[in-house]
Amino acid sequence: MTSITLRSLRKEYNGQVAIPNLDLDIHDGEFFTLLGPSGCGKTTLLRMIAGFNSIEAGTISFDDVVINDRSPAARNIGMVFQSYALFPQMTAAKNVAFGLQTRNIERAESIRRVEAALESVHMAHLKDRLPGEMSGGQQQRVALARALVIQPAVLLMDEPLSNLDAKLRVEMRDTIREAQREAGITTVYVTHDQEEAMAVSDRIAVMSMGVVQQVGSPAEIYRNPANRFVAEFIGKTNLIVRDLHQRDGVTTLDLGEGVSVDVTSTIAPGVSGRVQVSVRPEAVRAGGSGLQAEVVEETFLGSHSQIRARLSTGETIEFLEFSRRASLWERGEKVVLQLDTEMLTYFDAETGASIMQGAKL
Amino acid sequence: MPRFNFWTVVMILTWVMLFVLLFIPVGSVLVSSLYDQSGNPTIANYLKFLGEPRFHQAFINTLVVGFGGLIGALLLGSIMAFCVSRFVIGGGRFVSLLAILALVSPPFIGAYSWIVLFGAGGVVRGFLRDMGVNMPPIYGVGGILIVFSLKFYPYVYLMVSGALSNVNRSLEEAAEGLGLTPLQRTFKISFPMVFPALTAGGLLALIHAIADFGTPRLLGRGYNVLATEAFTLYSAEVGSNMSMATTISVVLILVSMVFVLLQRYMSRRNVYHGNMINKPVRIKLKGWRNVLAHVAVYFIGLSGAMPVIISVIYSFRKTSGPVFQSGFALQSYERILFNLGDVVRNSLTFSLTAVALIVIVGTVVGVLVARRTNFNTALLDGAFMVPYVMPGIVIGIAFIAAFNTGPIVLTGTATIIILSVFIRRLPYTVRTTASSLRQISPSMEEAAISLGYSPFQAFLRITVPLIVPGIIAGGMLSFVTAINELSSSLVLYVGSTMTMPVRIYLLILDGDFGTAAALSTVLLVLSGGAVYIAFRFMGRNEQALL
Ligand SMILES: Nc1ncnc2c1ncn2[C@@H]1O[C@H](COP(=O)(O)OP(=O)(O)OP(=O)(O)O)[C@@H](O)[C@H]1O
Ligand SMILES: [Mg+2]
Secondary structure, three states: OOOEEEEEEEEEEOOEEEEEEEEEEEOOOOEEEEEOOOOOOHHHHHHHHHOOOOOOEEEEEEOOEEOOOOOHHHOOEEEEOOOOOOOOOOOHHHHHHHHHHOOOOOHHHHHHHHHHHHHHOOOHHHOOOOHHHOOHHHHHHHHHHHHHHOOOOEEEEEOOOOOOOHHHHHHHHHHHHHHHHHHOOEEEEEEOOHHHHHHHOOEEEEEEOOEEEEEEOHHHHHHOOOEHHHHHHOOOOEEEEEEEEEEOOEEEEEEEOOEEEEOOOOEOOOOOEEEEEEEOHHHEEEEEEEEEEEEEEEEEOOOEEEEEEEEOOOOEEEEEEEOOOOOOOOOOOEEEEEEOHHHOEEEEOOOOEEOEOOOOO | OHHHHHHHHHHHHHHHHHHHHHHHHHHHHHHHHOEOOOOOEOOHHHHHHHHOHHHHHHHHHHHHHHHHHHHHHHHHHHHHHHHHHHEOOOOHHHHHHHHHHHHHOOOOHHHHHHHHHHOOOOHHHHHHHHOOOOOOOOOOHHHHHHHHHHHHHHHHHHHHHHHHOOOOHHHHHHHHHOOOOHHHHHHHHHHHHHHHHHHHHHHHHHHHHHHOOHHHHHHOOOOOOHHHHHHHHHHOOOOOOHHHHHHHHHHHHHHHHHHHHHHHHHHHHOOOOOOOOOOOOOEOOOHHHHHHHHHHHHHHHHHHHHHHHHHHHHHOEEEEOOEEEEEEOOHHHHHHHHHOHHHHHHHHHHHHHHHHHHHHHHHHHHHHHHHOOOOOHHHHHHHOOHHHHOOHHHHHHHHHHHHOOOOOOOOOOHHHHHHHHHHHHHHHHHHHHHHHHHHOOHHHHHHHHHOOOOHHHHHHHHHHHHHHHHHHHHHHHHHHHHHHOOHHHHHHOOHHHOOHHHHHHHHHHHOOHHHHHHHHHHHHHHHHHHHHHHHHHHOOOHHHHO
């Protein structure tokens, strides 16, 4: 069991800064995900933890022991690569056994562990296949077994599922999650797929341009995004700009058309003026009383439909509706949108930082 | 870090090696061409080259045989490639084998076989004369061009058939959909796509043609090219003119360099557009078209392989001294066994030593070039281009110029022959090793490192097993070039370091074709065996012979 501590970490590629200054605490045994758009530095950071990238400044510690100068081989890590990186000349079982060979483990014990590892990823029946004779999903399972069998202190995975098709991805992420729980290994997982991140992670660090934007559980970062970037990157949201009004110690948000919300207890004290309001699709319901809008387009997606409507201010709101038997919305049809004000979040109109109570201002 | 030191040492040693084996010899050639016989600096040699009609002629002749060889090889090679890749040709694999035979056949044995058939006393020519048909003997520029066309067409054939069979058929179908006639399709769609392959193959033929020494020597009869002039000037018993020989060498290097650069440019453009999903299908021709296609393909294939066939047959003919008798016997082979054992042994030991060196050094340097990009490997890569532009005869003369006197004296040793073969073939191994390494994902080694292996162990246990088959195959192909090497050895040999190709050359000059044919057959068997082993290791891949 190992915790990972990153302090003031800096990474440059030939003078180009990829990660300026990063702090992160990854707890013992947790499934921790680095999430962010392409090029934000997830791989870079993961490879620094693995020891494949140089560190320009700062420290990486495992269990409070600085390991900056430890070679990757001495860090006791298990690694799963996007490209599987199975050794093509070895069978599944030999691939898995490869890491045990340097560890002076008895033959019988080694065989037992290889079989258990392959069993845990449901690959025992294909142990004599060569990688070339396996599907992508099967190869990735073997790669996972190979990383787990050495009982590493830390398991590192860089987009292990991105070469698989959508259905297999869902299946595999359950396998990964299951295997990780069973072994209780501290895991750092890289992905740019927010849904995948939500599904597997204990905690997620959302990154952008080498900077950690927010760290938290999936529910925390979804419900209480630290800034506009996180709100937009995690799930879908509608952003509209509105004004705050203060009178007699009561702060109200004027949504327009006579609809206003008392935000005194939700918004941090002392904030005033223009704010950005994040309206999640599930906070919007058609019907009742609320804002007037006009349907622009409906996209039928099977179990539900996604409807785009335009407010009288010209702003667009997207929301979801479970499929009905009745006919679809017509283009141009009038609709009243009722907002669940409990679910709204607020950002500074300029900086995009959260202005919710409890947010770090 | 020890790793850093190891590669730094490799880097330094590589540069030292290049310096000693390449830059000093090339530099010596340049320097020597700028001095007169008594050691005074001068540009008189170049003035003489520009002034003397004899050298003008050789220069022009070189271009003539170069472009003639290019045209002939293009003609034969593209006809064959087109037929084989677009039509169903019975025994297609056999045809490819014929092309390989032409490619690996011992040098200039071709020329002599054609003399046997069509020379002044040629068998076929004599037969035709009896029939009342009088044809001129094959000597002179015409003969050289015929031999070059037949010897070098496989370069074009292999390049173009590779490109043709990878042209995406969808493109031609799209053109058909747009209403283009078959002829328009061929010229507007297919031709532009194989054009780089055509030119690259043709230029390869040209490069080999201008470097070839044996063919013009035997068939030219006064038709001199730069390669033969350089050799004549160097080897003349009386009045050997080293500085003039080196001047011609410099000119030859420059000419060769132009075409090598052009060839590499075209090769780089020769990327196959096919996504392999919609490969072209071969059409089964009917009637006279079918006959015509078969005749064309087999005529070219058999003509190209004719020298090999002739020398195998003649090696078994009964002889009395150098004169052939009717009937068959193993006399020629007996002569090899009893009199020429040392020549065969020389060839084998020199080639195997050179190949061992090439494989070891080439692999290490290939790794350096592929993996240590932080060093100045681009420069190194460039330096390895130099041997490509050096015709064998020039390498020979350069080695003599560099190692005859001074701190390192190697003339007359086996070492100098081995090193000349080594430096010429090294770039191929470096390049193939580097490119096969680049194809192996680095995450494979990283996976091994993450499992607890040191970087060196990871390289040894994961990467090396993956590239070894390619290295063995490359070594075998290097062996083929090494054991067939004539032109540099001819300059560098002394009595005790004579090799098979040199001996064959001398035997032919002596008129002892029986023994020459038998020695050639031995060479051919060794080369064929090596090619076979190479194909076993990397799959049948004729492209690798280029
Ligand atoms: N070897 C390298 N040399 C120079 N720059 C690099 C190198 N590797 C990454 N970078 C740069 O560092 C930044 C972060 O790259 P990184 O690979 O970590 O992104 P990522 O978050 O993993 O993206 P993706 O989701 O596309 O994999 C990018 O701007 C990239 O261009
Ligand atoms: Mg990445």
